[in-house]
Amino acid sequence: MNHREWSAWLQLVGTFTLLPAALDSQLQREAGMTHFEFGVMVALSRQPDRRLQLKDLAVVANGSLSRLSHVISRLERRGWVRRTSGTKGRATYADLTDKGFQKLMATGPIHLREVRRLVFDVLTPEEVKALKQVTGRINAGLLDGIGLGELGRRARDRSRRQSC
């Protein structure tokens, strides 16, 4: 790891330590919700029928199913989301309620203003482009890794089982 890489690494660590903390703190203060919860609600609001199966929601929101289940319970308690037992077997859907949609409409602009202030106001258009490219590549690797990891694990489990 050369000098430039090390210094880039320190900066990256700084960003993913400070930025989520800043966003969470602001959303918590001004809207009583987490950044993750906000992301979940945004994902729901972008669907035509404002609903999504938990399994898919987990992928979109980059979270585990377990985490999502807890989060949906909290959002349900606040009346922003409702669980719906889907018609097909074990599927569970999360529906954004009207109250949840209104909350989102009220919160969105506040949050976006903060994002703009903390991120895009300090970057030139070329830097934005570079940011998108770099994070895109890192994420591809991360998601790839997960995919490979799961497949690998399953394959391993299967072969282990066969060998017994």
Place this chain on the structure above:
Amino acid sequence: MNHREWSAWLQLVGTFTLLPAALDSQLQREAGMTHFEFGVMVALSRQPDRRLQLKDLAVVANGSLSRLSHVISRLERRGWVRRTSGTKGRATYADLTDKGFQKLMATGPIHLREVRRLVFDVLTPEEVKALKQVTGRINAGLLDGIGLGELGRRARDRSRRQSC
């Protein structure tokens, strides 16, 4: 917020959701420590005498004093760090023990390999340069915000006091 910015934002959120999770998970599994704890120990190890006052450690590690106090307690329980009441008044120092240093020597390479795999292996040298530049600018803004906030608060408090 235009289209390119929005897409860059989604990628950035993905990165700071997935990357810390991946790093924490690996460090937890293979070394029984958090990424933040690792960072704290690295910071200590870089000092000539392997010690740092908590207040300064907090700045270096991008964490609150409270968080640090808890973390140091945990590290102390594992024998990797020792608290030392400094000679000057209320200062408290954190000392990296020999055991802690050895642990760090054993863990460092494992972690760095993962960092390389997840981040630098997927980036070209130009992208590394861009990453450093962009995150550097964002962090400057974030720290500035804090700095301004504190200075602002103090100035406000002072002027309020004077006006009474």
Place this chain on the structure above:
DNA sequence: CGGAATAAGTTGACGCTTCAAGCGCTTCTA
């Protein structure tokens, strides 16, 4: 000098995330 403000650090409670275990539908497959 003496009291107020401040700075450094600690603590405990509360909320969120993770991890492991478990439950109940499906879908294979023998």
Place this chain on the structure above:
DNA sequence: TAGAAGCGCTTGAAGCGTCAACTTATTCCG
């Protein structure tokens, strides 16, 4: 068609972070 395996989801406990309150030492200032 019955049993096994897998999937989608839930749950409870344990660990970590944050916040607010508190303690103690220090500095400022009249």
